[in-house]
Amino acid sequence: MLTLKTGIKGQAQVKVVEENTAKIMKSGALPVFATPAMVALMEEASCMALKDYLEEGEGTVGIKLDISHIAPTALDDVVIAIATLDKIEGRKLTFIVEAKDTHKVIGKGIHERFIINNEKFMNKLQKN
Template sequence: MLASHFQSGFLDVFATPSMIALMEKAALLCAQEHLEDGYTTVGSRVEISHIAPSPKGMVVKAVAELIDIQDRRLIFKVEAYDKFEKIGEGVHERFIVNKERFLQKTYQKAR
């Protein structure tokens, strides 16, 4: 989860890609519990600011709040925190999809 591992930086600090993934997971879990079997959400857009560093080994958490629904489009306010402060914030967009149809359409590209 470190910037040095992702090659998004040279320092052993919590990486921006890791923070974004944690925020996406928070939004995914927030939505998933309300969906019918056979459905999930896929990420489509992130607008994130990484506003404070976190050292190697510090626990980081993310929270997501659903702020808008437009048909299958879900908009979340997302934030990340370490032990001391907010380290990131932004907006994340996800779309509700039928798992089977989504995978069929995706794998048609390989044919």
Template sequence: MIGEKNTVTFTVGLERLASHMGSGDLDVLATPAMIAEMERAACTLLARFLEPGQTSVGTAMDVSHTSATPSGMAAEASAEIVAAEGRRVDFTVSARDAAGEIGRGTHSRVIVDAARFQQKTDAKAGAAE
């Protein structure tokens, strides 16, 4: 598992703009949108190694967004597994557009039993009512 990589591609459309998401005023790739694509790259990579009934949840993200990407431009986000201990899996993540790197960081996910996790979450929602 360690050393495995995954890349996802996306286009910076309206729904990913800082001006649309409320994370800024400019028509550029929003930091939350870039982070979501990094997490998608990690999540889909880890899914390859899960047993039936398992899923993973994100638990930590530490990212720098270093360059703006304009509306309409294609970009990609990548994840590489760098450590795995017990149920925890750690990744390096990065994002690029045609001009070069736009962000990088680290991300952690924990493997969980999907049904049990959902059941605990549903119980929490019921307790809040």
């Protein structure tokens, strides 16, 4: 695996369709790109940034989001999220995230993820 370093980037994109609108996701009443869909896209971009850097059996989980959804996006437009690794503090990773449609920036913020051992993490479910 490659050595994790700040500045690495990940990207994810999605077309705005009925299923990822605020109206259908119940995060609002209008047929525009939903905030929960934007959050998921930002998390996906962060995961994509790490895909070549994790060891076998490792994964990451999102632990914090501080984002703003600042503009609407219409049906049939495309949204691209870009995540840039800004800080590495042991196993805690901080990303700067931004989402854009074909016309403008629609969201931005900070996303934190934590590197985990997948098996140990899943074993925590058995202890409850």
